[in-house]
Amino acid sequence: MGRTIIHADLDAFYASVEQLDNPELRGKPVVVGGPPESRGVVTTASYEARKFGLRSAMPMSRALRLCPTAIRVSPRFDRYGDISRQVMEVFRSVTPLVEPLSMDEAFLDVTGLHAPYGGARGLGEYLKRTVKEKTGLTLSVGVGINKTVAKIATDAGKPDGLVVVQPGAEAAFLALMPTRVLWGIGPRSEASLADSGFRTVGEIAQATADQLEALFGARGRELWEMANGRDEREIVTEYERKYVGAENTFPRDLPDGPALREELAHLAQGVAERLRNSGMRSRTIAIKLRYSNFRTITRQMSRPDPTDDVQEILAAAGTLLDRVAEEGDHFRLLGIHCSKLTDSEPKEGTLPLFE
């Protein structure tokens, strides 16, 4: 059964919101992210800033050196969250089958729904127009027979794009794209694929599934399917959170001592609060440490019973830190992560053993 999947993504979301809220920023290179002196990185660069080579995840110090006229703004996540909710509402006004991927991005399954809009393209135009009217932001939209094709279509049209890949046109659409466009192919996998002679999606598609499997295991076969424009993944509207974490990179490296322990307590406080707010408890507590030389380690311990208590989380994290911290070590990052999550409400029909 043929599906129609839409992928929609707001253009340079955080930076666009800042330009929307502050007219003085419009038409100028804007970067959202932490200050360079606190080792901030670029979270989002406006399209004007991208002309200078500024990109997400770039160290802010480097970004401002590349583009000294860029205006840096600290992120305002609450504001982005408000707008995100408005945009997701627009999506849900079309179909309940909406899968948000992040604040600015979602998949929609619109199979059989687009006729009243004058087809898939008409529906894409409707979404773009409605989001623009309600929020003032531009949306890029991709349409295809599955998630892989729809997402790559969105990226191909950015910014303010609308790309519809007709059923049957997948192979031609994907053939010349670099392997990097496929979901799950980052710098490492791209290099490793290139080592095996695969530089474009078309080159993967033309190999055999067995070849890919021999080189990259089960992942290789999936890759081959995606490269051939096949992807059966459904839209997932609800999912269980598996992990709650908080971490902080310090403006300057810290040795183990009162300041680091205070930071640990602060992180425990934040994580415990978020666990309680989402009605979850955790059975596995982990710490993450990054040394001055950027080497990163994690240490975790599991408890017999789940907890959302600050003191218990802090005690576990403190024990883990005691075990690894050595005289002379300096750390640039510290984090606490909680996993093995369960609902804190007892299941209906079960009674507490003791009262």
Place this chain on the structure above:
DNA sequence: TCTGGGGTCCTAGGACCC
């Protein structure tokens, strides 16, 4: 040039049980 913070998923080795 000097590298964020929130996550997800996968792999691999070892302990332990039957």
Place this chain on the structure above:
DNA sequence: TCTGGGGTCCTAGGACCC
């Protein structure tokens, strides 16, 4: 004296996504 095989849980690290 030598040593199976399946299953599950735990731990550590790493790639990747936005």
